[in-house]
Amino acid sequence: MSSELAARFHDAIENQEPRLRTLAAQGRRILGYFCTYTPVELIHASGFVPVRVMGGVRTLTKADTLAPSFLCPYMRAALDKALSGEYGFLSGIVQGYTCDAACGAVRIWERNIPGEIYHTIALPYCDSPSSRRFLLSEIDALTVKLRAIGGTFSEQSLADAIELYGKIRRLILKLYQIRYDERLSIQASDFLAIIQAGFMTPPEDYLRMLEDSAPITGPSVASERGGTRVLVSGSLVEDPKILDLIEESGGLIVADDLCTGIRNFEPVSGFGLDPIQRLIDRYMNRAPCPCRSRVSDRAPFIEHLLERSGAQGVIFLFQKYCTPHLADHPSLVEHFKAKEIPSIAVEMEETGVNEGQLRTRLEAFFEMLR
């Protein structure tokens, strides 16, 4: 895939607002979510278009009236956008409980941004027959709420949605395999754009975009891109500049442990006798995020990705003030040190990153890895 083909995905990101506005004007109902623990299949199966709320890099003018400066840049920017009317196409927010920031954001949006539904699904932390029964009740409660605002959930529509998202996830994971095998010629920021476009495009359209894109569906060629192979780990990466900076400084991003990355796609689906059980199974077995997992779950997952991709080191990309990731960082570093896997941490602030200083740090890191 060339950057030319990635242009379609960049375009989907840049023009998301007018496109989604038009869609809403045509009568499609759009629901936002913050975290990838939100069962998008269920939202889609109820007749709504799920769209991941993004913040982006912007000069904030309104968020300070409702949120402290030490809320993560992502949530502050998203709130600022919403208060500026840029999310006027949303009918509300449905969120799977993850971190304190997202939990509070749903409630603040509810009080300040008009919408028909603001709902958080209380996801269990433990996996047992009892916790799965509980999650089933939570799903039932959400479908009742969605029906009350015109939702049309059925077991068949859920089966269809699971199949649709499964196809998308399989194609993206194929792209990851191609990337691991050094047969993907696009830079990491284009790769991010392909994924990000999926957050803000109706899934049927997104699937077509992916199916139309070689080499996901066709043969791939060996990449000529060079650099020190690294994995990036963190929560959301919204600003592709940071990825460009890594690759311009001598790195080659070959894998990620991001929620704007592989954690959104693994596993493709779940097992079970009926669609709801399959849905529950998937969300109980999600790729581990620090909000809901221990370092002992995360470390083997990242190590597996390092092994599969041949990455030589880890670059942690933190949203400033992100407690779940910052809290795990010392133990992950200790774990990787013991296995002689070098790492470096970069904090992404509201205003982006200090390019000059970061470039020097990254160059030194890659020098050390060579």
Added chain:
Amino acid sequence: MEKTGKSRKRLRAAKELNRVVTEYYVECGRAKAEGKPVGWMPPMNGAIEIFYAMDIQPVFPENWSPICAAFGLAERNFEVAEGMGYSRDLCGYMRNIIGYVHGLMKEEGTPLGGLPEPDILLSPGGGCVPVIKIFQALERRFPNAKVYPADLPQVPTEEIRQHHVDYAIAEIHRLIDFLSQATGRKLDQDRLKEVVKLSDRSCELWDEIMTYRRRIPTPFSAAEIGIMFVMVTRQGTQTAVDFLTTVRDEVKEKSAQGLGVLEQEKIRLFWDNIPLWYNMGLFNHFEGMGGVVVAETYSSAWSLRLDVNRPIEALALKSLKSYPMVSCVSVDKRVEMVIKACKEYSIDGAILHRNKSCLPITLGQMDIKRALEAELGIPSIVIDADHMDSRNFSVEQFRTRVDAFMEMLLARKS
């Protein structure tokens, strides 16, 4: 005014509180020495009553942090945690306890004897992310402790439904089974009823004590809020009931005599968010201008009655409600509670502590500010600080802002 300082307390019960605190920590150390199982747990849930009913010693690392702040140990603990790589942007409770268990805990001579090593860790799924991460860090620090991975639905109190209660009940039964296996101790249902009854009596007394603060002048202020120590560490014990009875009697007597914190109480204030544990003296600062902090958000966390006839369900409900009520899980409920309290306590102005160490309580604060202005015409001020880390607090800025706020409130009232 200093950057750190103790509050001036006026209740006789304050001396009694010192004894209760010391005895609790001595008891924790003695339990370990005598071979009684010691379990570390987060506060604000129904597990404490189960622990007391099964004669397992509960220890609260979160409560140890204010103690460290009061004894001036927090800086050393922060240094250790930050040296390990824990970011200064993380909650002060987290940095303090991680620093403590990797530093001072290994040394002799810690005030109150320090904390005994845990045999059991009740590692939460639920509550705030820092407390989840604290316990995961403790699991790594104490690999020999038996870990109970707890689970509790995170749901706004006003949205609690039967399936949430059913799951929370199932989780309490799972906890009881775990503790029985881990310690060999069985839960006696009659003993549990007795403990829940004592816990409910504490809540009843707590509510009664708070009610006296509605009187003008108020018999005690937030400077005495350390009394909630028993609600955190002693719920379900006779000790808590006895201590709160003493407090109630004193407060009742003061009220009857019309004795207030100040002879001339001019301004009644509300405090939102956790106090600055290293500077409880701030609460006395207002007194110089005739102001008293008569109510606060935090104290409402203990205002929950328990149905003694259905002890397990009562504890499940306590677990489900305690944390959401004072955090961003239930912003609507919190706003409603603050509005209600400001009416009942005849509040003139509110101080909103924008707490760098606690995002979950800080989120939603601006909605509280708006609601106070819109619904009651009560002005409020936002103070930037931190409940644990004094480096995030400027005493001069505090004084300048608060004094101007007080002047404005006085002018409005005159």
